[in-house]
Each structure stands twice: as structure tokens, then as C-alpha cells.
Amino acid sequence: MLDPLFSWLLLLLGVVLGWALARRHSVTATASGSEGYTGAQLGGLLNQLVSDDPDQAIAALMAAAEFDSGTAELHLTLGKMFRKRGEMDRALRIHEALTQRENLPAALRTEAEFELAVDYMVAGVLDHAEQLFEQLAARGVNVAESLDAIRTIHEQARDWQLAIDAAQRLQSVKGESQRQTIAQYHCELADEARRAKQPDVAIRQVRAALDQDSHCVRALLLQGQLLEAQADFSGAAKAYLRAFEYDPRFLPDVIEPLQRCFAQTRDKERYLLFLSDAKEISSSSLPFVAEARLLSETGVNPMDHLAQGLEQRPSRAVLADFLDVLERQPDVVAAGLDKPAASLRKALLKLMESTPRYQCSNCGFSPRQMFWQCPGCKKWGTTAPADDVLR
Numbered sequence: 286m287l288d289p290l291f292s293w294l295l296l297l298l299g300v301v302l303g304w305a306l307a308r309r310h311s312v313t314a315t316a317s318g319s320e321g322y323t324g325a326q327l328g329g330l331l332n333q334l335v336s337d338d339p340d341q342a343i344a345a346l347m348a349a350a351e352f353d354s355g356t357a358e359l360h361l362t363l364g365k366m367f368r369k370r371g372e373m374d375r376a377l378r379i380h381e382a383l384t385q386r387e388n389l390p391a392a393l394r395t396e397a398e399f400e401l402a403v404d405y406m407v408a409g410v411l412d413h414a415e416q417l418f419e420q421l422a423a424r425g426v427n428v429a430e431s432l433d434a435i436r437t438i439h440e441q442a443r444d445w446q447l448a449i450d451a452a453q454r455l456q457s458v459k460g461e462s463q464r465q466t467i468a469q470y471h472c473e474l475a476d477e478a479r480r481a482k483q484p485d486v487a488i489r490q491v492r493a494a495l496d497q498d499s500h501c502v503r504a505l506l507l508q509g510q511l512l513e514a515q516a517d518f519s520g521a522a523k524a525y526l527r528a529f530e531y532d533p534r535f536l537p538d539v540i541e542p543l544q545r546c547f548a549q550t551r552d553k554e555r556y557l558l559f560l561s562d563a564k565e566i567s568s569s570s571l572p573f574v575a576e577a578r579l580l581s582e583t584g585v586n587p588m589d590h591l592a593q594g595l596e597q598r599p600s601r602a603v604l605a606d607f608l609d610v611l612e613r614q615p616d617v618v619a620a621g622l623d624k625p626a627a628s629l630r631k632a633l634l635k636l637m638e639s640t641p642r643y644q645c646s647n648c649g650f651s652p653r654q655m656f657w658q659c660p661g662c663k664k665w666g667t668t669a670p671a672d673d674v675l676r
């Protein structure tokens with residue numbers, strides 16, 4: 286494999302040589318105009334790049350008295366390459382100097398300004414980046430890209446209302462729906478209000494989220510939690526059921542809340558109906574576990590039911606409950622097998638603790654905790670509880 290530094294130098298050489306050849310061709314073709322760099326200057330520039338002295342090379346680029354579109358394109362390419370390598374100081378220096386050139390053609394100036402704004406964003410100088418992107422959008426340049434960048438900046442700053450405004454502007458310019466993302470921003474505001482103990486504001490934000498995206502599972506789960514906290518158990522159950530209907534992968538998030546809500550409304554029949562539907566719709570073993578707990582509460586030994594669950598939907602959750610019941614069976618205790626069963630169950634619980642519980646359907650990232658915006662691919666609403674079936 287090539288040494289990374291060597292590859293980088295080769296890449297730089299390629300850029301400069303490509304530019305020099307194109308330039309030579311253009312000079313020969315027109316047989317007029319300025320040549321920008323002389324052969325000696327170009328040789329010096331190459332020397333600096335080869336001797337890994339990019340700062341000297343940048344200084345040589347800046348000092349070029351003659352400047353035309355070919356030179357500007359070389360600057361732009363080098364600037365982008367430095368940014369890609371994470372060398373933000375150098376990228377910024379090149380793009381800043383380029384925007385200050387007086388004789389730069391308008392299209393290239395705009396391109397340089399856009400690249401400079403991207404540099405600021407990557408470097409985390411968000412206010413400068415936002416200002417530049419706003420100027421570009423106002424001038425009708427790279428409008429969709431600039432508005433998308435502004436949306437991302439507000440997202441990074443967790444300024445959700447401004448992110449909503451930018452996404453709405455982007456939607457009208459691009460003609461592409463941003464409603465699912467806007468719904469997530471309203472959910473962020475609802476979550477903030479809930480933490481600040483402002484339930485009315487939170488409920489309003491949840492409604493705004495559902496106005497944008499009626500199938501937003503996150504908004505429905507939040508609505509369930511908020512209504513449950515206000516003792517509206519029937520409204521909460523409705524919200525949890527809709528969340529499950531729209532995405533059955535969220536069964537682990539609704540099964541216990543629904544059990545609580547239906548217990549409050551004394552509607553055991555509806556809870557049993559939900560568990561029976563859940564067995565049909567979802568591949569999860571959790572309905573078996575829940576049914577076994579109900580049997581236990583009514584004094585029936587849930588052993589057979591858990592064994593049936595284990596056969597039909599083998600999973601860590603049903604196995605853990607099965608072992609829990611097994612270690613308390615009188616004949617198991619009499620045979621002295623209760624302690625080994627308990628050890629096995631404890632080992633299984635430890636394994637469950639270290640197993641990823643969620644997965645992003647877009648990039649496959651598997652976190653232990655839920656993220657509504659995937660930390661891997663930055664997509665919203667692509668992460669859901671992972672299947673815990675034993676294979």
C-alpha cells in the first residue's frame with residue numbers, strides 16, 4: 286500500500302501538472318494572453334509540494350502576479366483537497382485569498398465564496414458560515430445547497446425553530462418534502478418543553494409534529510407519555526397503539542406503557558387483543574413474555590406458555606423469563622438445578638446488557654441507546670429497536 290503522504294504528494298502533483306498541461310494547451314491554442322506562472326515559478330511550486338512544504342506552495346500561489354480562471358481553478362481544487370484532509374487552516378487561507386482577488390470572474394468568485402462557507406462550517410465557525418450561505422442564497426446562488434447547509438448549521442447548534450424555518454425555505458425552493466425532518470425538529474422542541482416541565486408547550490409541539498408527519502412514531506410515543514402523565518390513559522393508549530401500527534419494530538417501547546394504560550382503564554380484554562395482534566404483526570417474542578406475566582398474576586404456571594414462546598420465537602427476552610420461572614419450579618429446586626438455572630439467567634442478562642438494542646436501517650449503525658438522528662449517517666428517524674431473535 287502507498288504511504289499516505291506519498292499518495293497525497295502524487296495527488297498534488299497530478300493537480301498541478303494537469304493544470305499546467307491544460308494551460309499550455311490553451312496558451313498554444315490562443316497564442317496570446319498571460320501565461321500566469323513562468324516555467325521557473327511552476328518548477329518552484331512543484332518542488333515545494335514534493336518537499337512537503339505546502340505552506341510555501343500556497344504562498345507561491347498567492348504571490349502569482351498574473352491571475353486568470355485557470356489559476357483560480359487550481360486554487361479551488363487545492364483548497365478542497367486540503368479540506369478533505371482536514372487541514373482547515375490551509376483550505377481557509379486559499380479560499381479566503383481567492384475571494385479577495387479583485388480580477389476574479391463573477392462565477393469563480395461565487396464558487397470560492399461557497400467553498401469558503403463550507404470551510405467555515407466544517408471548521409465549526411458556524412456564524413461566519415451561516416452569514417455567507419445566507420448571502421449566497423439571497424443572491425440566488427447555490428440556493429438549495431446553501432439553505433441545506435443553513436438547516437444543518439441550526440441543527441448542529443440545536444436551534445430547532447431556526448432549523449424548521451430553514452427546512453421550510455428549502456422545501457419551497459427544492460420542491461422536495463422536508464416534512465419528516467421538520468416533524469423531528471418539533472419533537473426536539475417537545476422534548477425540551479417536557480424536560481422544562483411545560484407539558485402544554487410539549488403537547489402543542491407534538492401536534493405540530495403530527496401535522497407535518499401523521500406517521501411520526503417519535504411524536505406518537507411522546508404524545509402517549511405526555512397524556513399518560515396527565516392521567517389521560519385512554520388517549521395515551523390510542524397514541525401508543527398508533528405508534529405500533531405505523532412501525533411494529535417499536536413494540537418494546539409500547540408494550541409496557543400499554544399494559545399500564547389498559548390496567549388503569551380496566552380494559553384487560555383490549556390489552557389481550559393487542560398482545561394477540563402483536564404476535565401476528567411482529568416477529569418479537571415480547572407478547573409471549575407479557576402473556577406469561579399475566580398468567581403468573583392470575584396464579585397460573587406460565588412455564589408451558591414460555592416454552593411455547595421459546596419454540597416459536599426464540600429470543601434472549603423469552604429465554605431470560607423462561608429461566609426465571611424454571612429456577613423457581615419445585616421439582617427443579619428439589620433436584621438442585623435452581624442455582625445453575627439462576628447462573629445461566631444472570632449470564633444471559635449480562636449478555637443482553639452488552640448487545641446493541643437499536644439499529645439504523647440506513648447505515649447499519651447499532652447503538653445501545655436510541656438516537657432519533659443517527660450518529661453515523663445523520664439521518665432522522667432511521668433508527669429503531671433491533672430484533673432480539675436468537676439465530
Ligand SMILES: [Zn+2]
Pocket residue numbers: 645646647648649650659660661662663664667
Ligand atoms: Zn445511520
